[in-house]
Amino acid sequence: MSNPSLRERDAATIARIGKLRFSPLSVVGGQGNRLIEEGGRSLLDLSGSAGPAVLGYGHPAVVEAVETSVRNMAGASLLLYPNEPAVSLAERLLAITPGEGERRVWFGHSGSDANDCAVRVLQAATGRSRFISFIGSYHGNLSGSMGISGHTAMTHTLPRPGVVLLPYPDPFRPNFSGEEVLALLDYQFETTCPPHQVAAVFIEPLMSDGGLIVPPPGFLKALQERCRKHGIRIVVDEVKVGLARSGMMHCFQHEGLTPDLVVFGKGIGGGLPLSAVVGPKEIMDHAPAFALQTTAGNPVATSAGNAVLKTIESEGLVGRSARIGTLFSDALRALGAKHEIIGDVRGRGLAIGIDLVKDRVTRVPVPATTTAKIIYRGYELGAAFTYVGLKANVLEFMPPLTLTEDEVAEGVAIVDQAIADVNAGRVSDADVASFMMW
């Protein structure tokens, strides 16, 4: 009897409620921008582990920061004692995050808890209990953050009472233009959603899990202007596309937004559990002991955070994301000459999506099995990537910001071959049946 594989042991121990698996990949290590599979195979990681691995794996700056902080650990609880790494990271975040007036930083462990905190503290501090968000948005998997999300993966949970979910205008499938969405909001304000009851609007400046959608120019700015008129706060969710990934330090800077609160997660920890909310002092100082998590802001995770922000600066990762992202998306777009299934290649910087269609005229999405098969075949060919979208038809690329030109070429060749092989019927429905999870 051979020893059970990691995947078999995972199946026997890890709860399915915490899984979103796209391939049979089981990981035993990671170096640079590559993941090491059980058995020793090295795969190019184009997923960034769903975004947090902004510096890849084993980056010296993160290794050194974590090792130093854990060897002389300044406690494990910011809520009880200030610690140097957390305060330094807060100072850095305040310095790099545009905003007006005096502000404060809250630390958490995940994008979910950060948005959850933002919802709760905004309701308490403003006395307003309604929120505006978008169909397709993903703000997290805790009650509060899920309650203001609009992703199809969350239909098992009822939205928060009083939330208004607007369509997010998609230039590739203009079911609702930006103008029509704004007219819909105006109508809501005039009828069922009095604006003075709305605490905040939650915005992804680039809608990620909803399908890597870049909004039409000016839409988010116009939305902000409507909200400002009614004292409605602007919360920008930068968890997935923030911190240099979009080709600017903050993705909201592409949209000319001036947010009241900015939510960070994923990449800020470089792979360690860390999130942050930056917001006005009058909101974030609402009350002591209001949003407590014992190990949030611990010195090890925040040391990693400091290493991430310092490395973004020292390695010029903002400009690099813009440059390598353009190289990557242009090369993927060029594949469209060979593959009719490629309907649209879009994104900003190194947040890139390929919208897969049955037909370029109707733009009807391909079935999810097709998307899943391309990812499965990509895994077999040596690359890890994922899919998003409300119709599960958008290949998602969120690679480390340290991706090299050679790795772009390697990744594009694998995507090219994977699409060709799926078209040739080399992947069966049975191959992907256990990976169709959202």
Ligand SMILES: Cc1ncc(COP(=O)(O)O)c(/C=N/[C@@H]2CCCCNC2=O)c1O
């Ligand atoms: C814009 C945005 N905001 C908040 C979150 C929640 O972050 P956490 O999963 O760290 O709690 C996310 C997380 N997104 C999902 C996480 C589940 C797996 C699918 N891929 C994601 O990136 C997000 O994209």
